[in-house]
Amino acid sequence: MRINPSHAVRMSKYFLPVLRETPQEAQTLSHRYMLRAGMIRQASAGIYSWLPLGFRVLKKIEQIVREEQDRAGAQELLMPTIQPSEIWKKSGRYEDYGKEMLRVKDRHNREMLYGPTNEELITEIFGNDLRSYRDVPKILYHIQWKFRDEVRPRYGVMRGREFYMKDAYSFDISPEAGRLSYNKMFVSYLRSFARMGLKAIPMKADAGPIGGNLSHEFIILAETGESEVFCHSDYIDLDALKDEAEYDGDLQPIIDRWTKRYAATDEIHDEEKFHREVPVNRRVCARGIEIGHIFFFGTKYSEALGAIVDLADGGEKALEMGSYGIGISRLVGGIIEASHDANGIIWPESVAPFHVGLVNLRQGDGACDKVAESIFSKVASLGSDIIYDDRTERAGAKFATMDLIGVPYQVIIGPKVVERNVIEVKNRKTGKSEEMSHDAFFNLLKA
């Protein structure tokens, strides 16, 4: 069997520029760790290149989001980054967006812009091609780079200017039908974040410039969060993956379970209500990071851009719409803020750049090298991604690198374990090491 080199990486050949020093420009923990672990480099303020290690994590998160969007029945397409200004003038947001919109003039002096979001363009596409009540319901999504020209980009990828986002748009014939689409995305978000090892809590939110009156933010708790949030502690114990979501069935019971208790961001927090509804020993006041935001806003864009369909009775109707965003590049930072220790990142297995890190303590020793090579190819053949530190470095430097880049399982090979035909396996999360047979470890990976 031929193993694709991208699944079995030798550190001696890998582009992994780990930094020993903490970079001066980074104010937040995730930004520092991403720079130190060689995941990203700044191209200019708020704009990053994703080096191989960071790119792997970005893609794993993207794939989880994609699978859960598909599963909810959303259909993937891809809109361009550069948009014409006309559609934004129709919706009235061309001026509203102000300086945060990156405006461009092309060689023929036409006004264009780098899309900060896509309500206008998707509504135009839908309205041009679909004209019947039979064409809905539909949820369309894409995963594409966006640009918001922040005054002060900061916190690394958490508040960058060029950022990677999944945005979905729902089209329905009535507000009631629209609510069903909203519920699908709500459940899809719960599942997506849970698969990434995150405890995301949906909180009532202000709809802001998107418009509309039904909106939830999905928030993860982290000490370094940008805003204050308030919720009932019951949410923390809920498991979003417990139920198989049946998207064609009734999702309302799931929505109710996730919304019946108090949860609000500081923007709309009601202290009096919080105290009335939540017993004192269940009140969570914490810092939170927004990782997703969903909106139902009705006909604002469909009316402005002509997404109007013919009805069965001969009338016509502007479609009821919602939009649903997940910040994919931001999530990379968010997961680090939620999962790390003093030595570095602790990746949840589902988004880890590699599942296994192999440390050879005696590189160049025939017996150690032979065992390391056999584990390297065996792990890859089992379908787990592995990175092998085959450099001639001190043991301490090798351990520090593996801890920093946060690989879930570290397999340590040295003369002593090789002699006894076992391996030492360290769990990055618990910090515990144990000796086991090679087969016991392979079975662990297969489980």
Added chain:
Amino acid sequence: MRINPSHAVRMSKYFLPVLRETPQEAQTLSHRYMLRAGMIRQASAGIYSWLPLGFRVLKKIEQIVREEQDRAGAQELLMPTIQPSEIWKKSGRYEDYGKEMLRVKDRHNREMLYGPTNEELITEIFGNDLRSYRDVPKILYHIQWKFRDEVRPRYGVMRGREFYMKDAYSFDISPEAGRLSYNKMFVSYLRSFARMGLKAIPMKADAGPIGGNLSHEFIILAETGESEVFCHSDYIDLDALKDEAEYDGDLQPIIDRWTKRYAATDEIHDEEKFHREVPVNRRVCARGIEIGHIFFFGTKYSEALGAIVDLADGGEKALEMGSYGIGISRLVGGIIEASHDANGIIWPESVAPFHVGLVNLRQGDGACDKVAESIFSKVASLGSDIIYDDRTERAGAKFATMDLIGVPYQVIIGPKVVERNVIEVKNRKTGKSEEMSHDAFFNLLKA
């Protein structure tokens, strides 16, 4: 087993806006078919949205390119679309690019640009982080949107302004080592295009604005090609997938086999040499479409941007570089130009948006619907993507749609075949239909 809805699509719910009329604005065949098949829609001149059907093909092509880049040992990263102007001033290309470069000023009036290519940025990244001869050889690549502000964008995605491209960059210590990297990319390109069902012929080419003196274009022959090409007919019979490429071994024999005979684009065509080297009955003069271009250009960018490494002997050396591009969005059009008939697109299986198209001639008939549903879920469970025309349309309209969108296998269900417990399977490429048992068809898919 739960089947992800993206692998088993019902046409009644799918966003597939097929057009009966040929759009006026489209001059070329691939552009017309892509619009008619609901693959793309124009957002503005030379800028397209990829609707679900087109997006699927784009992603399949991207994945083949990725797998073959990985296999050749190239490492994937991702650079941003918006770049700072400074690095382009260092290389001297900020002015050279002229109006084809989309220039942007951000809110702080800083000069930025939408990257038309990435030699400058990758060289800066490499030069900042890697400083030793031990850090090379390395080949880094990314797959990202680019922008070239063409005066007259045309031919749909074949010459768009915003386009999707894989670009790789090699870094080596000497020209001889650089040649080895060049050979890896050369072979990777042969394999990538062959896997897409294309006969791509490497032709000596002019290096143009990238610089350097070693360069090949990969050309497919198509009547609608943009330029004239000349080659020995032996190339047409070569099979790039015949050899397992051993990237750590000697690739020169493969390179020799693909370069020893005459092949040149009109830019550097030498009629006298062509006649001298190629027997008259082996001379191919045809139209060609460029789908890939590779360059070895030495130290032009590494010197300008400081990608300089320390040598073992204490000296230092500017790295020897090459760059290697594949136009992924362009390939979608290119494959259609090379593979179609009067009824529509004929997708090679490896890039087809769906493997199987299921046509139910009697939608609503209990027996037909039941058989169609069972085939629908069985095909999906076998891992083949299927689209089911479950609309209440005439048979003729259903056949026309399946032919237009080019699905390789069409399975036709009607009362007659249902009664005899067989299915009719039409091969889109040959146009031949045959009856077979359900199991015979499932075995065909598994093969």
